Amino acid sequence: MKQFLSFGFVALSILPLAAQPRLDRYGIPGALPAGVKPAMLEGVGIEEHLGRQVDLNLTFTAENGYPVTLSEFFHQGRPVILNLIYYSCPNLCTLILNGETAALRELLPWTPGKEYEVVTISIDPNESFDLARKKKALYLSSFDHPAPGWHFLCDRDGNAKKLAEQIGFKYRWDERTQQFAHTAGIMVLTPKGTMARYLYGATFHPRDLRFSLAEASENRTTMAVEKILLFCYHYDPQSGGYVLFATNFMRVGGACTVLLIAFFLWRMVLMERKRSALTSAAGGKLKEGVV
16 A cells, blocks of 8 residues: 555656656747747737727738728728738638638628728738638638628738738748748727727637727727737647647646546545554454453
């Protein structure tokens, strides 16, 4: 019994060591403590610039191949939902677009082009308008309602980077994975082109989005109460999953394992104490009988 208890306590002492972060030379984690970013995510995030005016003269390439300025989507009395992604993204961007589409569907009968505009812009300067056109066709088909006010644009003359800096959307290119590292979220702007609200994550509550659009239409700004950043990281072929999501799952599993071992050891200690007490009581009765 003592040997078993010793083994259990040794196992408990080893588990925290196994949970320590293990980084390769690129700073990619096997497991990271809470609040710690891998090296490739340094400088990646969202910095809110509520009330800041964006440059509406920035030019992009529309899904039809023609140049278009941001001003064409503003000054129409409608607020604008803006999200920066890239169309060939294998990770989080698809989830963002899916979550956005689901939220927009819940806003019906409000529709893009009537009560608000939606502008989706690729941050990848190498993506063509043909890819934007295909992505637009895919999501408008999924939306399954007329949406003349949902626009899919491509970068032009590095203006996607300029716009990202103005709205506080910080991202970086990772040479190792050949992907962009960025956060998940969408922004709501007033009809005049000022930042009104930041919504974080890959899913968006329709009520929050509706309130954000209503406030933006009145040129009001609201600071986000809950700011949870999801990072568009990289797919790890060795682990067969997304590293950050897998890491969080393993942390939960490790915590459960520790609790189960601790509970088991506690039960064993109680049983040992009861056994010792019974043995002592039985020994006392034997001594009284001998006397």
